[in-house]
Each structure stands twice: as C-alpha cells, then as structure tokens.
Amino acid sequence: MAAYLRWMGLKERVPRRKIRDRLNPIEFYDNSEFSQRYRFTKESVIYLNGKVGPAIKHGSERNFAVPPLLQLLVALRFYATGCFQMVDGDLFGVHKSTVCRIVSRVSEAIASLKAQYIHFVPRRETTAGFYGRAGFPGVIGAIDCTHIPITNPGGENGELFRNRKGYCSINVQVVCDDQAQITHIVARWPGSTHDSRIFDNSQLCALLERGEIRGHLVGDNGYACRPYLMTPLLNPETQAEKNYNYSHIQTRGVIERVFGVWKRRFPCIQEGLRTKLDTTLTIIVAVAVLYNFGRRVGDELPEEDEHPLEDDLEDAQVQNAANANGNAVRRTLIENHFAA
Known part of the structure; x- marks a missing residue:
C-alpha cells in the first residue's frame, strides 16, 4: 500500500496518536467511594505504592508513561472486580494491552513481598x-x-x-x-x-x-x-x-x-x-x-x-x-x- 501511494505521488497518512485523559481516583473519589472500588483506603494505597513503586517504575521517562501509583490502582481495580482488561483500561484511559502488562508487572512486585507478609x-x-x-x-x-x-x-x-x-x-x-x-x-x-x-x-x-x-x-x-x-x-x-x-x-x-x-x-x-x-x-x-x-x-x-x-x-x-x-x-x- 505504501509503495502504491508513492507511485501515485501521494503521501501515506500516518494515524495520529490518541492521548486519553487519565482519571486520578485519589482526587476524584471520597474516602468511602475509593475504599469500595479499590478495597483499601487512600493512605494504605499510598503506603503500598512506597513499597512497590520503585519496582514498577519505567526505566525511561517516556512521554505519557503510566506513573507507578496509577499502575498500582489499575491492578487493584482488576483484583477488586475481576473484570475484562479492556473494561479496566477504559476506566483509566489506557489500552487493554497496557492493562495486561501493568497487572503482570504490579503483581510480580507485590508477590515479591511474600517473605515480608x-x-x-x-x-x-x-x-x-x-x-x-x-x-x-x-x-x-x-x-x-x-x-x-x-x-x-x-x-x-x-x-x-x-x-x-x-x-x-x-x-x-x-x-x-x-x-x-x-x-x-x-x-x-x-x-x-x-x-x-x-x-x-x-x-x-x-x-x-x-x-x-x-x-x-x-x-x-x-x-x-x-x-x-x-x-x-x-x-x-x-x-x-x-x-x-x-x-x-x-x-x-x-x-x-x-x-x-x-x-x-x-x-x-x-x-x-x-x-x-x-x-x-x-x-x-x-x-x-x-x-x-x-x-x-x-x-x-x-x-x-x-x-x-x-x-x-x-x-x-x-x-x-x-x-x-x-x-x-x-x-x-x-x-x-x-x-x-
């Protein structure tokens, strides 16, 4: 297809990357609503993020990388609902494949705390x-x-x-x-x-x-x-x-x-x-x-x-x-x- 467009003297249209708004649940929900959705209080999640955040942080500071706290919330929401990863992704404005990688990465980081707990x-x-x-x-x-x-x-x-x-x-x-x-x-x-x-x-x-x-x-x-x-x-x-x-x-x-x-x-x-x-x-x-x-x-x-x-x-x-x-x-x- 690209070769055909070049032969016709046309430029291939590059699809624009979609940037989705990401919800910040800690600011959006009150304490009761947050606990019902994520099974922990905001204080507990922030404390847990201090333990697993360094392990799930991206090695490079790429544009639009999902921050560790939001990754943790994506995984907690998955644990709390067991919903399809596409649904979980829609809640946070990320693709389902990103949710899959996040759940795997965060789960490994949390499971690594097994000896402590x-x-x-x-x-x-x-x-x-x-x-x-x-x-x-x-x-x-x-x-x-x-x-x-x-x-x-x-x-x-x-x-x-x-x-x-x-x-x-x-x-x-x-x-x-x-x-x-x-x-x-x-x-x-x-x-x-x-x-x-x-x-x-x-x-x-x-x-x-x-x-x-x-x-x-x-x-x-x-x-x-x-x-x-x-x-x-x-x-x-x-x-x-x-x-x-x-x-x-x-x-x-x-x-x-x-x-x-x-x-x-x-x-x-x-x-x-x-x-x-x-x-x-x-x-x-x-x-x-x-x-x-x-x-x-x-x-x-x-x-x-x-x-x-x-x-x-x-x-x-x-x-x-x-x-x-x-x-x-x-x-x-x-x-x-x-x-x-």
Whole structure:
C-alpha cells in the first residue's frame, strides 16, 4: 500500500496518536467511594505504592508513561472486580494491552513481598489463640485448599486443570493462624490435584516430618491423620470423640472464614482469572500478600461488603489411608483432653 501511494505521488497518512485523559481516583473519589472500588483506603494505597513503586517504575521517562501509583490502582481495580482488561483500561484511559502488562508487572512486585507478609513461624501466642477458640491443644495452624477458577490453559496438559466439579482451576493450599492471617501458601498445582498430594509435596510437610516444627495442623478429611496433622473422626461414637470433633470443627473454621474474606475482598479469585497461567499464579500470591497487608494496617472491608457469602466448602471427601502414628496421637489426644 505504501509503495502504491508513492507511485501515485501521494503521501501515506500516518494515524495520529490518541492521548486519553487519565482519571486520578485519589482526587476524584471520597474516602468511602475509593475504599469500595479499590478495597483499601487512600493512605494504605499510598503506603503500598512506597513499597512497590520503585519496582514498577519505567526505566525511561517516556512521554505519557503510566506513573507507578496509577499502575498500582489499575491492578487493584482488576483484583477488586475481576473484570475484562479492556473494561479496566477504559476506566483509566489506557489500552487493554497496557492493562495486561501493568497487572503482570504490579503483581510480580507485590508477590515479591511474600517473605515480608507470609511466613510460617509457630509461636506460643498462636497455640494459645487456637486453644482459646475451642480448647484444642497444640495447634500451630489451620490448613485447607481452595479452587481458584481459570480459563483452560490449553495444550497437552490443559485438562489436568479441570477439577472434579468440571471447571478448570488452580488448587491453592493455605495455612492460617488464629488471627486469620495467611502464614503459608502453595499456588502452583492444577485443579485435578488432590489436597493431600499438594501437602505431601510442600516444604511445610517436609519440615513437620523431620520434626523441625513442633505442634500440629488441623485439616479436614481430605488429608490423612498424622502426628502433625489432626483430622476429624468420620464416625464419632463416645462423648470424648464427639467433643474432639466439635472442638476440631470450631478450631478449623478460621480457615474457611479466611477464604470467604479473601475472595470477597478480591473477587477476581472468586469469579475466575482469564490471564496467562504464569500471571495467574503470580496474581494469586499477590492478592494473598495484599490480604495480609490489609489486616496488618487495619484496613477492613467496606461496611456494605461485610454480609456473609456462601462458604467455599468442598463436598465431603473420602478420608485418606489411615496413618498408624497419626491415629495413635489422635487417640491419645482424645483420651487426655476430651474425655472429661
């Protein structure tokens, strides 16, 4: 086409670059409106920008480059809605491809803070806090897995991500403490993977197996009962066994509430992620970091979002093969602490 125009003696028309007005949400919205849209207060966002801003700043000062604070807001809006990137871009006056790059870049920067905000350190305060909930002794964390919906990544391994409910997902393992803070996360296994396999291959399991960490986790019957992982009895008969089950359920309930609040705060992991697989895994870790960040700075959800949602409970799972040592520890626990 260019050669034809030159032959005709005409000049090729170069399309003019469109410069779009960019909204500044911090100035445009009041505090309540801002929190509802971005899940954090303005002060928290500015503080977070101080942590991730240097990592997401452009290396060159190009004209019309998106500043770090606006990049952070673009990503937070995506986490808070899970909307298509074109819609997110329209809100900020940037192209959808720019939104894609921004979400990936910001997610990597936030996920890099994982060591600061997510770390498993058993403490006496944690054990005492769990004991205060329902009288279950020696608990250092509650463990469970939750499915984050994704689009089928395709390829020869695409169907590995289809879980037993029929949709594609990432099966994410999470451990929380008595204060409902995430202390451990594994976000890399396809949806068809069983909870127990994820735990068996985790670093946390290896540490517990070697005795480098004392105490035990509480989990559902998707896991085998082990000396360091207590599960409920399937058919409690005696009063002591019923007391044990009741205490176990009350103690483990905190992890279900963590999932509920986490997904309510960041609907992108409730409704599903349509990003590339590597970016998806990074986003999951990033919103886990943001969940703990919000709790540490005392930034609660907007009041109107505090209505309870449906629990993300899995269907009853078949109990794994019995572990003799685990069953012995559980039996001793029932006789010594729940028989009265």
